Amino acid sequence: MTVRLDNVGIAVRDIEAAIAFFTDLGLNVLGRDTVSGEWADTAVGLDGNHVKIAMLQTPDGHGRLELFEYIHPEAIEMSPTLPNEIGMHRVAFAVDDLDDALRTAAKHGYHPLRGVGTYEDTYRLTYLRGPSGIIVMLAQELHPAP
Template sequence: MPITLDNVGIAVRDLEAAIAFFTDLGLEVVGRDTVSGEWTDTAVGLDGNHANIALLQTPGGQGRLELFEYLHPDAIETEPTLPNEIGMHRVAFQVDDIAHSLEIAAAHGCHPLRGVANYRDIYKLTYLRGPSGILVMHAQDLTRAET
């Protein structure tokens, strides 16, 4: 059976702020909707499920994020995920210029957890807290020829 990854879903506090963050990094909004009703209750497993959603994709469409802002039931606030916790970990993006991508993130109040690391002169990478505390990795491939 062939299988492909369609998207990664992330619940956020503020849909507009999350969209602004990810579109400034270069993703494109490809769909928006408000969903509710019996079908969403069944699919998600929550009674009275009602959410605003946005689907974003990377240039070329290789990766997609589906962002959810719950209207009902109320979103449950949790502590931000730590890098060593079991479960959904982070979303990672390969960027052409990590310094530039971090400037964009900083404009949204998002900064590296500690700094930018160099992995064997292959990657520069860092984790930062994105909107709603999401862990977001930025990685620049140092082996790619600069244009």
């Protein structure tokens, strides 16, 4: 059996705001749709499942993020997760210019949880709380291979 990670799905409060943030970071929208019907109810396990979806992809073509905004049933607001909570933790992006990525995030009102750290002179990285409270890690490799 072959296994390949296809995408990470994240429910968001406002799909347009989330798309704007992630496309400004450099992801590309592959497609958008509104999904509902018996097949969706069965696959997802929710009666009356009806969502707006958008599939985004990193420029290198290796990573995909599926965003979805619930039309029905009503989305349930939860407290944003903390970095040490069990469960879905964060989505991480490698960037070639962390300062530029942080300027982009700031345009959307998102800032590091505490600051930028340097890991063993290898990476500069930070966590920020992005759209709908999603924890987003941005990391810049300090000495990339040629």
